[in-house]
Amino acid sequence: MKKLISLLFLLPILISAQHEETIKKIYDESLSNGHVYENLRYLCKEIGNRLSGSPEAAAAVEYTKQLMESYGFDTVYLQPVMVPHWVRGKKEVVRAINSDKHGTFEMNALALGNSVGTGPEGILGDVIEVSGIDEVNELGKKVEGKIVFYNGEMDPTIINTFGAYGGAVIQRSSGASEAAKYGAKAIIIRSVTNRQDDIPHTGSLRYKALINQIPAVAISTNDADKLSAILKEQKLNVYIETHCQILPDVLSYNVIGELRGSEFADEIIAVGGHLDSWDVGEGAHDDGSGCMQAVEAVRLFKTLGIKPKRTLRAVMWMNEENGLRGGQEYARVAKEKGEKHIAALESDSGGFQPLGFSMSGNENQKTKVRAWKDYFLPYRVWDFTQNGGGADIGPLSQQGTLLIGLRPSTQRYFIYHHTPADVFEAVDRRELELGAASMAAMIYLIDREGLN
Numbered sequence: 001m002k003k004l005i006s007l008l009f010l011l012p013i014l015i016s017a018q019h020e021e022t023i024k025k026i027y028d029e030s031l032s033n034g035h036v037y038e039n040l041r042y043l044c045k046e047i048g049n050r051l052s053g054s055p056e057a058a059a060a061v062e063y064t065k066q067l068m069e070s071y072g073f074d075t076v077y078l079q080p081v082m083v084p085h086w087v088r089g090k091k092e093v094v095r096a097i098n099s100d101k102h103g104t105f106e107m108n109a110l111a112l113g114n115s116v117g118t119g120p121e122g123i124l125g126d127v128i129e130v131s132g133i134d135e136v137n138e139l140g141k142k143v144e145g146k147i148v149f150y151n152g153e154m155d156p157t158i159i160n161t162f163g164a165y166g167g168a169v170i171q172r173s174s175g176a177s178e179a180a181k182y183g184a185k186a187i188i189i190r191s192v193t194n195r196q197d198d199i200p201h202t203g204s205l206r207y208k209a210l211i212n213q214i215p216a217v218a219i220s221t222n223d224a225d226k227l228s229a230i231l232k233e234q235k236l237n238v239y240i241e242t243h244c245q246i247l248p249d250v251l252s253y254n255v256i257g258e259l260r261g262s263e264f265a266d267e268i269i270a271v272g273g274h275l276d277s278w279d280v281g282e283g284a285h286d287d288g289s290g291c292m293q294a295v296e297a298v299r300l301f302k303t304l305g306i307k308p309k310r311t312l313r314a315v316m317w318m319n320e321e322n323g324l325r326g327g328q329e330y331a332r333v334a335k336e337k338g339e340k341h342i343a344a345l346e347s348d349s350g351g352f353q354p355l356g357f358s359m360s361g362n363e364n365q366k367t368k369v370r371a372w373k374d375y376f377l378p379y380r381v382w383d384f385t386q387n388g389g390g391a392d393i394g395p396l397s398q399q400g401t402l403l404i405g406l407r408p409s410t411q412r413y414f415i416y417h418h419t420p421a422d423v424f425e426a427v428d429r430r431e432l433e434l435g436a437a438s439m440a441a442m443i444y445l446i447d448r449e450g451l452n
């Protein structure tokens, strides 16, 4: 009897020691024999950027499918989804005309994703600067016939830069329709970044129904400051020429690779990122990193011989950037098939040093995960306080799935986000590997402990 009591007392300690040991193996393997960095290199350098509907996006689907097959995952398959097909066309022109101090000059610009083009005739107009949508509403009809220049900045005092991004990005997502409501003929936005430089940042906009669709471009922060300084001195005409257009939807795929659970196969744990990227740069941080980390997390199970009790799925969602069709379709099919996702973990905040996990779910689920924090502290992963999961896994929340986001350091993400600078070389090998290991460790704990 005494023996039994001491055994019962010891059991949790033994289990936790086993978890510590397995997690150490996961990090060791990722940091000494990891594949994630070389796989990201292939995705970035051999395939390159991969906007939904592009041939590169199709190549990325094929590559990740073959990659997971080569690792011997139990099942690898494609889930069809129709995606939007926006194309940028010929390089855009944003040109200030005859300014007193700088004469006529070109600005560093990118058309916003999903925006209509001006066509070859371009648009010439008087520019009016605003700090945000509120100011457009105050000006009302005074913006009629003008080009509205949104110059709101990301708030540098917000430490989590995603918070500052959230505050400024509304100019990009909604600014065009808000200005078009009063008859503006185009918009220019200050790139949504906290870095002062010459690199323009694209990203998607959404037109409101029944409002005239007007062209929209982003200019670099240096150009935004220059334009703003000129407008304080004089009236200025700017010429905008963009050749973007929306083509018919294209058949594409979410890519799914699975290790089947040995005990609770019908309980699914999804881990992933989005396979599409913007059509500039190489989509390295956004979100090649997250995809390759998800594949690596499942590969680590395979390589280390950790047999999952529950079913693990690496998922590459398609079309996060300009539609979210992949995430929506994934959740729809899961519901239709009656699949039970107990948790979904997304990495879509760049391949930087992991610092924690955010969560969105019920209190019981969150409390359970927060209790595992000590397992991560040796790896300097400590922040389990934030809310939120990820865009692609968001639609699963209706099914009661615990949503988890990998939270790396946010300080440098918006240097690269949606720009030509988001290339493989911007990703640090060790930071990327730490992120992959952290994801594997998290799904390992969910797999072993469950979330009930």
Ligand SMILES: [Zn+2]
Residues within 6 Å of the ligand: 274, 286, 287, 320, 348
């Ligand atoms: Zn992303």
